[in-house]
Amino acid sequence: MLTNAPRGTKDILPDQIAGWLLLEKKIRELCGLYGYEEIRTPTFEHTELFQRGIGEGTDVVDKEMYTFTDRGDRSITLRPENTASVVRAYLQNKLYANAGLVKLFYVGSMFRYDRPQAGRLREFHQFGVEALGEKNPAVDAEIILLAWEFLNSLGLTDLKLKINTVGCPACRPIYRQKLTEYFTAEADELCGDCRRRLTKNPLRILDCKVDGLKDFMEDAPKIETCLCDECREHFAGVKTLLTAAGVDFAIDPRLVRGLDYYTKTAFEIQYAPLGAQSAVAGGGRYDGLIREIGGDPTPAVGFAAGLERILLALDLQGLSPAPTKKITAFVVAGGEAAQVYAFKLLTDLRRQNISAAMDFGRKSLKAQMKQAAKSGAKFALIVGEDEVANSTVTVKNLETSAQESIPVAQVPDKIIS
RNA sequence: GCGGCUCUGGUGAAGUGGUUAACACGUCGGAUUGUGGCUCCGAUAUGCGUGGGUUCGAUUCCCACGAGUCGCCCCA
Numbered sequence: 001m002l003t004n005a006p007r008g009t010k011d012i013l014p015d016q017i018a019g020w021l022l023l024e025k026k027i028r029e030l031c032g033l034y035g036y037e038e039i040r041t042p043t044f045e046h047t048e049l050f051q052r053g054i055g056e057g058t059d060v061v062d063k064e065m066y067t068f069t070d071r072g073d074r075s076i077t078l079r080p081e082n083t084a085s086v087v088r089a090y091l092q093n094k095l096y097a098n099a100g101l102v103k104l105f106y107v108g109s110m111f112r113y114d115r116p117q118a119g120r121l122r123e124f125h126q127f128g129v130e131a132l133g134e135k136n137p138a139v140d141a142e143i144i145l146l147a148w149e150f151l152n153s154l155g156l157t158d159l160k161l162k163i164n165t166v167g168c169p170a171c172r173p174i175y176r177q178k179l180t181e182y183f184t185a186e187a188d189e190l191c192g193d194c195r196r197r198l199t200k201n202p203l204r205i206l207d208c209k210v211d212g213l214k215d216f217m218e219d220a221p222k223i224e225t226c227l228c229d230e231c232r233e234h235f236a237g238v239k240t241l242l243t244a245a246g247v248d249f250a251i252d253p254r255l256v257r258g259l260d261y262y263t264k265t266a267f268e269i270q271y272a273p274l275g276a277q278s279a280v281a282g283g284g285r286y287d288g289l290i291r292e293i294g295g296d297p298t299p300a301v302g303f304a305a306g307l308e309r310i311l312l313a314l315d316l317q318g319l320s321p322a323p324t325k326k327i328t329a330f331v332v333a334g335g336e337a338a339q340v341y342a343f344k345l346l347t348d349l350r351r352q353n354i355s356a357a358m359d360f361g362r363k364s365l366k367a368q369m370k371q372a373a374k375s376g377a378k379f380a381l382i383v384g385e386d387e388v389a390n391s392t393v394t395v396k397n398l399e400t401s402a403q404e405s406i407p408v409a410q411v412p413d414k415i416i417s
Numbered sequence: 418g419c420g421g422c423u424c425u426g427g428u429g430a431a432g433u434g435g436u437u438a439a440c441a442c443g444u445c446g447g448a449u450u451g452u453g454g455c456u457c458c459g460a461u462a463u464g465c466g467u468g469g470g471u472u473c474g475a476u477u478c479c480c481a482c483g484a485g486u487c488g489c490c491c492c493a
Contacts, residue, residue, distance in 0.1 A: 119493085120492075364451095370454085386451085403452085
């Protein structure tokens with residue numbers, strides 16, 4: 001259908017723009033406050049970047065990417081997320097050169113071939129933040145705080161912050177092994193999905209909605225028992241700092257991340273009323289990614305937030321901003337003779353920074369007045385033969401219905417006052 | 418990728434196997450002399466997601482596809 005946007009895409013119409021602008025404004029303010037700078041990376045990258053960065057075997061890479069071959073026979077992929085690109089840009093442009101800690105943020109569309117649903121589109125928008133070059137848990141805390149404050153500053157309530165640690169290459173394999181053993185013993189009780197996860201990614205069994213409630217889940221090995229000293233201390237550090245900052249968080253040992261690059265801290269902010277797509281922001285530490293992509297081993301933390309989901313949440317709470325109001329003055333022209341005079345008036349007003357409109361369809365005076373009222377304009381500026389002859393304008397205040405004729409030259413002052 | 422539900426005008430919607438597809442909002446026009454918001458009058462789907470099929474006849478029944486929605490999955 002020629003008149004339908006592709007499945008999973010949406011037009012953002014004029015009456016929705018206010019919400020987007022609000023988010024973008026908040027994002028830029030807050031990032032400025034925290035000392036993060038904006039970066040814009042290409043919408044598409046070499047497919048290889050995502051395969052390496054996100055990890056083969058993840059759903060995102062295996063079945064959700066928009067991948068195509070370009071005319072030069074390169075495999076190209078529309079970015080399904082922005083962290084890999086930011087890391088690539090960090091390395092390519094040697095952003096590490098002048099700074100210890102590089103702090104970046106981005107806003108843009110991402111692409112994932114998913115089954116569309118409310119809060120899940122194929123082209124969707126994310127705001128994200130990345131801090132590269134520091135392993136101290138203070139960075140984790142700063143990032144989590146930034147995400148948390150962002151959502152709270154919008155007025156959202158009922159947000160839940162969950163944190164966890166997923167270990168590092170030194171200790172995660174041990175935990176993974178333990179889990180595999182434990183769940184293999186329970187294999188008969190597992191759902192079909194989880195039986196598959198058993199070999200692919202046993203950590204995911206922990207947050208399975210079907211098996212999550214079953215008895216054996218209670219006694220499943222906890223990651224605390226496997227953490228190496230470094231990971232344990234790191235996690236303790238994050239918790240201490242978040243507590244110090246007065247943030248209310250819950251430790252969720254079942255929280256795992258779907259992308260391979262995460263290490264240590266993982267977190268998610270949920271807004272339950274959104275239903276199935278309740279994760280509104282999520283992220284964590286990814287100390288292994290930069291090396292994976294070819295740089296020197298560099299610790300890093302980041303998160304991404306889904307803007308459509310946030311907008312949905314704002315809507316649910318009645319916090320969506322009203323569409324911005326339009327125009328100050330509406331010029332009404334009576335008869336042929338006044339057309340040029342009216343057009344000149346219109347232009348002069350705009351040059352004086354007064355927003356103005358008029359009807360170009362030569363409608364009746366009455367119809368034009370209706371239009372003026374509908375436009376939300378505060379003033380109707382009526383010009384007809386008399387006004388042309390005397391170089392005046394009849395200024396009618398549409399809110400009070402008061403009107404008077406004044407010389408054209410005085411119109412801007414009259415309106416501004 | 419899997420399953421459930423839904424699909425009538427710009428919007429909210431009523432409705433029937435068969436003459437003009439309610440009603441409301443909106444939009445447009447009008448109610449004598451250059452003026453809006455109230456009121457009144459009039460107009461506004463040859464069309465019922467798309468394509469097939471059943472039928473003498475389908476918007477109403479059946480099938481497929483599409484889109485939306487909810488859940489699974491995944492994730493932001």
